[in-house]
Amino acid sequence: MAKQKYYVVWEGKKPGVYSTWAECKAQTDQYAGAKYKSYESREAAEAAYRAGWKGNWGSSAGAAGSASKFKSGSSGRSAGMETSEEVDYDSISVDVGTRGNPGPVEYKGVDTRTGEVLFSVGPISKGTNNLGEFLAIVHALAYLQKQGSNKTVYTDSVNAMKWLKQKKVATTLPRDHSTEEIWLMIDRAEQWLHTHAYTNKVLKWQTKQWGEIKADYGRK
Numbered sequence: 001m002a003k004q005k006y007y008v009v010w011e012g013k014k015p016g017v018y019s020t021w022a023e024c025k026a027q028t029d030q031y032a033g034a035k036y037k038s039y040e041s042r043e044a045a046e047a048a049y050r051a052g053w054k055g056n057w058g059s060s061a062g063a064a065g066s067a068s069k070f071k072s073g074s075s076g077r078s079a080g081m082e083t084s085e086e087v088d089y090d091s092i093s094v095d096v097g098t099r100g101n102p103g104p105v106e107y108k109g110v111d112t113r114t115g116e117v118l119f120s121v122g123p124i125s126k127g128t129n130n131l132g133e134f135l136a137i138v139h140a141l142a143y144l145q146k147q148g149s150n151k152t153v154y155t156d157s158v159n160a161m162k163w164l165k166q167k168k169v170a171t172t173l174p175r176d177h178s179t180e181e182i183w184l185m186i187d188r189a190e191q192w193l194h195t196h197a198y199t200n201k202v203l204k205w206q207t208k209q210w211g212e213i214k215a216d217y218g219r220k
Contacts, residue, residue, distance in 0.1 A: 006045035010053035011035040011089070017045045032210035033087040087210055088203075089113040091152035092140045096132030097122075097217030102173055105129070105182065107136035109143065110215045112154060119143055127182035128173055133157035135182075136215075137164055138189040141198050149200075156205040156213045164202060167193040 007024035009015050012034050018024045019042075028034035035053045039045040089112050096107040106122025119139060124132070137160055140153045155161060163169045168190055175183050205213040212218075 005038045005040065006042045007036060007038050008045050008049045009034070009036045010049065015049075017042065017049050030211060032214075033089065087112065088152045088154075091154055092118060092144065093154040093205065093214040094133070094136035094140050095156065095213050095215035095217060096129055096136055098127075098129050098132065099123075102126055102128050102179075105132040106217075107132045107139070108215050109136060109140045109153075112214050115214055124182050124185065126178045128171060130157060130159045130163075131169060131171060131173065131182055131186060133160035134163050134169055135185055135189055137161070137202060138192055141200055141202075142192060142196070144200055145196065145198060152201040152203055154203055154205040154213060156207055158204065161202060161204065164193070 004019070005021070007018045007021065009018065009024055009027045012027035012031050014027050016027075018027070021038075024036055024038075028036050037048070039048060091112045092109045093112045094107060094109045096105060098105050104123040104125060105127035106120070106124065108120040109118045110116060111118060121135070121139065122132075133155055134157075137153055137155050137157075144151055144153070169186055173179055173182075207213065
């Protein structure tokens, strides 16, 4: 008869202590950066849960917990290969939703840990995906600065990150009556970058490793 195991989920859909692998799996499947581990007794599991994942989860974790640190899509490669970096959950994730490119644009910023929407803008009448991503990043930086926060901002747009460094967009979208709304927003965002300093990290969300960014609109 198999020995009873208990499973701690520190980072998952619903953190807690579970008495079956099926329950643990339900909380961690498709959850980027899930942290979980099995224990031989409920007392040990509950103590580990209260103590937090640091010092309990990682390379020393059992099979149930260590897999979440491996690169996704690593079958056929040696076990134990870790991701180049882990998700900083104390952060904001931003993303854009478009209907056509160019077309109506909306964007939002969410708490990476909880998925709570912190700000949402749009739909803007006409723009592009990359312009929306750029606006979302600058909005997040301004939002965090007002709070006096140095939290990280995650985006899945390489172009928007490049424009952020240059403090200027490079787009073929014409300036005309149909795009006036988004261009006014872009002008304000560029002006903000030229007149404000920030210390927040703006990092690329590693979609292949972590799944879709937490602010994803699900329109792909």
